[in-house]
Amino acid sequence: MEQIEFSLTSLLIVTILSFFIPILLKKFKRVSIPVIVGEIVVGMLIGKSGFDIIVVDDSLRFLQFFGLAYLMFTAGLEIDFEVLLNKNVDTKIKSKVKSLSNPIILSTLLLTITLVLAYISSLILKKYNLISDPMFMSLIIGTTSLGIVMPTLKEKRLSGTNYGQYIITGAVMADFVTMLLISVVLSIFEGGLTLDILLVFVLLVLVFVLYRISTRLQDNPIFAELAHGTTQLGIRGSFAVMLLFLVLTQYIGVEMILGAFLAGMVVSLASQTYREEIYHKLDAIGFGFLIPIFFILVGVNFDFSVFIKNPKGLLLVPLLFVLVYVVKGLPALLLKLVFPFKEAVAGGVLLTSKLSLTIAAAAIGLQIGAISEEVSAAILLVSILTSIISPITFEKLIPTQENTEEEKHIVIIGSTKQTLLLAKRLVKDGIHVLIIESKRDKAEDMLTRGIEVVWGNALDMELLDEIDMENARAAIVGTGNNEVNFQISCRIVKHFKREVITLLDDPVYIEKAQSNEKIRVVNPHMSTVSLLETMIHHPLTTTILEDKRDLHIEEVEVINPSIIGKKLRHVKMPGDILIFSIYRNGETLVPHGDTEFEQGDIVLVVGTNNDIKYFSKFALDS
Secondary structure (H helix, E strand, O other): OOOOOOOOHHHHHHHHHHHHHHHHHOOOOOOOOOHHHHHHHHHHHHOOOOOOOOOOOHHHHHHHHHHHHHHHHHHHHOOOHHHHOOOOOOOOOOOOOHHHHOHHHHHHHHHHHHHHHHHHHHHHHHHOOOOOOHHHHHHHHHOOOHHHHHHHHHHOOOOOOHHHHHHHHHHHHHHHHHHHHHHHHHHHHHHOOOHHHHHHHHHHHHHHHHHHHHHHHHOOHHHHHOOOOOOOHHHHHHHHHHHHHHHHHHHHOOOHHHHHHHHHHHHHHHOOOOHHHHHHHHHHHHHHHHHHHHHHHHHHHOOOHHHHHOHHHHHHHHHHHHHHHHHHHHHHHHHHHOOOHHHHHHHHHHHOOOOHHHHHHHHHHHHHOOOOHHHHHHHHHHHHHHHHHHHHHHHHHOOOOOOOOOOOOEEEEOOOHHHHHHHHHHHHOOOOEEEEEOOHHHHHHHHHOOOOEEEOOOOOHHHHHHOOHHHOOEEEEOOOOHHHHHHHHHHHHHHHOOOEEEEOOOHHHHHHHHOOOOEEEEOHHHHHHHHHHHHHHOHHHHHHHOOOOOOEEEEEEEOOOOOOOOEHHHOOOOOOOEEEEEEEOOEEEOOOOOOEOOOOEEEEEEEOHHHHHHHHHHHOOO
């Protein structure tokens, strides 16, 4: 093997910094700064505008190129065609203009007006010799950062709502259309208006052909078998598709960012069944290594001295900043035809955010001479500013969606070591717990420790009425006395016609309780044995149950009419949750992609506490 001649020192510095940047940004509690912004700023500090300690050799140039290609690939991967084709959006939303109830029509109108205003603004900038190519600049102004929009909506628990879906559709349309137009404009800039531009449509046809081929291969058991472990066939295929499109764009003479973007679209289309799984793996590869290198090197190559040499470039920063908010914000007010004015303004502000796509397009534009260094630097600074200001402004205008329904409480009767430990764990998860204790001294002691407790006799139905036992999320009886537990459970079932969980270890009382279908018996002694058996046979399941991975298991009823009758694979789940099983008409079903939701299904889901709450709200949305 030949000796490697290039130095890895600069790559080591960049990689180490990419590790520490997210950790440092996490320390900023008051202002949420995107990691990408942190990477660019750190790049500025160690690059031409700062200490200039990075030597950009051929190895780093290749990684920067491949990082940009991978960034565009993930941008295409984020195009969710189920959102774009309006499968989960309620089109029955009332609008003052009937046709604008459809998010695709509204998003198309918004984008058209935006691009027209952007072009007019760019012509004015050209008139004052601030830019040279108004067409390219108008497309830069028209871009939206889906990488900012999606996380912001998810954090606010809005991505599953109709409002969120309209905003996402607008961002997806802006990403998709502007990417195509930017690629065409750059190709024209390099080679002029020739028939070769029509070869772009060859790539679009190839997208369709590969999609059709992939749909036939997906059901092949060999591909399903090789999708995991050491083969990872889906990931290998994704990289092969990306490189295929990159090579084709080289031969055709089209910008490679379009090829990478279309490759991402192919993977997004082709992997609808396993989309989330493949997306997370590809996301980890990109944002774990390649993409941070690209953004840090963008900062490294940023030269602030261009503003000193040409002060007009510095003047362009505030002008561009104002223009992007005016050009993107004014058309977004059309959202007022569907949503309240405040939400329309907030949507416009969020859609103004620019980052990855804008910076990538500017980098390519600078490389081929479509824009000057000072214009590229101004675009970079404006992108950084909007990526910070837009989410913060959106946060102020639209508060986080909380569940408007009062959180159902859990009633625990008795204060044994087991029930107290259970209460503490539930409270830790943010669940309202109320304990009923018959002994006054114990009740007073728990009150001093901050535990919500009621002193009284649980056989008193008036007391249970006062604490709203009928509407409690769950009732657990664990006084430590088998006879008392059985009596209380029977009274609750008879009076409130509801299920109750009771702790019993006496075989006589267990048999009596099990004869009543509404009494669910837990034998503490057998539970320990069962847990040990589970730990032996299913250690990962035990880890989840013990909450060591911040994962929870929850039963959720499905009543949302928008997903009733739809196949599981066609429903965009809010949050990252996994459906284990579906309880329907007394039977437990193992769900598959073709399983359809039915009214009243009880689904067993696993995920983080926040994601499960988010999914519960989505499933119960009537």
